[in-house]
Amino acid sequence: MSSEAAMAPTQDMPRAGLRLPAAGAAFWPLAGVILALALHLGTALQRAVNWDEFWHYSQIHALRDGTLIQPLQTLYTRVFLWVIDLPGTGVDHIVILRLFMFGCLLAICASIHAMALRFADRGTAWLCVLIYLTGGYVLHHGTSFRFDPMAGALLMGSLAIMLRSRLNSWFILATAALAAIALVLTIKSVLYAPAFAGVAWLRWQEAENRNAMLARLAALAVATGLIGAAVFFLHSHTLGQAEVVDAKAKFGLLNSQQKMFGFGNLPYYSVIPRAAVLAPLAAICVLLTPAILLKRTAQGPAGAERVALWGLWLPITVLAFYHNSAPYFYVFILPPVLVAAVVAVPVLTRRYSLAALSLTTIAIACGIWAVDDHSGTQGRQRSLLEAADRMFPHPVNYFDLAGMLGRHHKQNAFMTPWGTELYLAGDTPSMRDTMEREPVPLVLDNDPMFTNALHGLPDPHFLPQDAAALRDNYLPFWGPFWLAGKAVRADGADHAEEFLVPGAYTVEDAPVRIDGQDYRAGEIATIARGRHELRAAGDTDARLIWGTRLARPADSPPPEPYWTSF
Known part of the structure; x- marks a missing residue:
């Protein structure tokens, strides 16, 4: 047989096909x-x-x-x-x-x-x-x-x-x-x-x-x-x-x-x-x-x-x-x-x-x-943590649901159903007691229970004194980040306010008088824990925000949700 004949394809030879394993195979x-x-x-x-x-x-x-x-x-x-x-x-x-x-x-x-x-x-x-x-x-x-x-x-x-x-x-x-x-x-x-x-x-x-x-x-x-x-x-x-x-x-x-x-x-x-x-x-x-x-x-x-x-x-x-x-x-x-x-x-x-x-x-x-959540919630979470690290290069005390800011110091209970039950029963410290013991300048609003409390709405997850402390001592700063602060209305009247978070406060938006001393917008007032007299020094509402001229991130805060369901 010639070499050409040997190399020629055989037309009737069956091709080896892909054989799948038997249906009962491991x-x-x-x-x-x-x-x-x-x-x-x-x-x-x-x-x-x-x-x-x-x-x-x-x-x-x-x-x-x-x-x-x-x-x-x-x-x-x-x-x-x-x-x-x-x-x-x-x-x-x-x-x-x-x-x-x-x-x-x-x-x-x-x-x-x-x-x-x-x-x-x-x-x-x-x-x-x-x-x-x-x-x-x-x-x-x-x-x-x-x-x-x-x-x-x-x-x-x-x-x-x-x-x-x-x-x-x-x-x-x-x-x-x-x-x-x-x-x-x-x-x-x-x-x-x-x-x-x-x-x-x-x-x-x-x-x-x-x-x-x-x-x-x-x-x-x-x-x-x-x-x-x-x-x-x-x-x-x-x-x-x-x-x-x-x-x-x-x-x-x-x-x-x-x-x-x-x-x-x-x-x-x-x-x-x-x-x-x-x-x-x-x-x-x-x-x-x-x-x-x-x-x-x-x-x-x-x-x-x-x-x-x-x-x-x-x-x-x-x-x-x-x-x-x-x-x-x-x-x-x-x-x-x-x-x-x-x-x-x-x-x-x-x-x-x-x-x-x-x-x-x-x-x-x-x-x-x-159909699971691959839509970017993890990216939004990462953005929040990056913003926190930029705003607070050194760890601060804070309240939130679950310890989202691990590098910082969570000061309240882990607010799961079990944790909330222990907190309401008095087995873990109340937030007000904690605030009276040490400064807690930050609240991370990462759950509806905190949204309700910060906006003065009733919520069964908080003791009444803690709901009041959150409502009266924090102001929105950037996205879900709320800082200790006070809003001072320009109504020509003195307002006695209790400060539960001592420290340096930045005057924002307009001048303000604190305990008889005037501060211009942008100046820093050091305020001790306790009651203080506040009065807007002009015709514009003012704000006192905890911290020394803390810079808000230039980017807009990521939209909610910040969690995904089970």
Whole structure:
């Protein structure tokens, strides 16, 4: 045969086409997991910072400033102390911290997969991971800078090692350390207790030497307690004044015990049906799992496995009585539940292929992601923080909802429903008491409750004396920034005004007489805390604004909203 003939194309030779994996192959949920992780990364970089994230970030600054005195649920501040030394605003720092939360999310996924493989095949395990990642609230908050991704990663890592390892000395130490750190990180780690109990029962039941396994499990429990106590001691005894820290710890623990659980009147019951709508496959699996576990069949899990799966599923029941089950809570509570869902997945795959389930799930997730807030709220938040840093190069005291200005010093309670309840009950200082103790020159109007109070409208979130103090002692300065100040009407009369914020005040718009002394517009008057006589010295209304000729930003303030919804 000639070389030309050998090189000529064969017309009837079939071309090798692209062959997709079989519809039941593990490729499909694994591909979905990769796409879902890409969505999570986009959310981490673009989604507006939530008020809870600002609060967590402000606590890192409090540790650096030496003002952090709450030892409970603040261990994370030590891990991320370095971030506040980086350039950029608090928004930029939180986005960086979200990348670490993305790492926690990866760890959670790895643990779900490893644990699910103990009970099911690879395709089922990957589908459980995909169902977790594409749950609506998990998609929104999986990379949020909160306890939830961190604690979830620690606890699921501990469970995975406990379930899959030989539980020798090193594995016992690793399991105990992860669980102990999670307990110090957040008290809600106790909600994983049924999962740990179920896995412990499985390991004991399946051990060849049950006495030896019982000793290992006992050593694990003791090690967890000792490591947790040591970590908490080291953390708490390097914060502020020891007696104040101890009192805060006792109060925080008592309050958590009193408010952690309840029935019938919890603030986030309405979240549950929305969570189910945003994550339909997760909701189906959560509901199917107990029905399957209750139904004993030859194909079902064995007795010890059944107990373990019950333990992994039971944490979801806390939605009925756990107080703070806000949307971000699902990031924390769903991982063990979706390991238990390995028994529900085969019910679905008998009717639908892994490919169909995976494609449907990722399509829903893409739709949820597409309609989420990517419209620039994060940019508006960044603009506010940049303006604050220009106006106040040195930290000042301020009031706001959630500690949005992390570099500055928030002086009021974190005004969540729980925090507001504590404040109204007198368990945290009132704003007026704080103002009588130290100057608070700034109010950041970043929530309707502050808008109401500053404009003299009634609002149930404030004590009457605090609402009056806000109304009578602050004036609008730029956008949502209100500074301590007084408006002086040009009515020819003297006005006795109480100043709760001492310091230097700039006279604006027109001359004014203060305690008989005249000041021209632009001059500085130093005013002590207390009552002072004010009178407009001309025919034009005047203003006294706290600070020494503070310059307003040249740019217009960004429009609201400054937050995005859950």
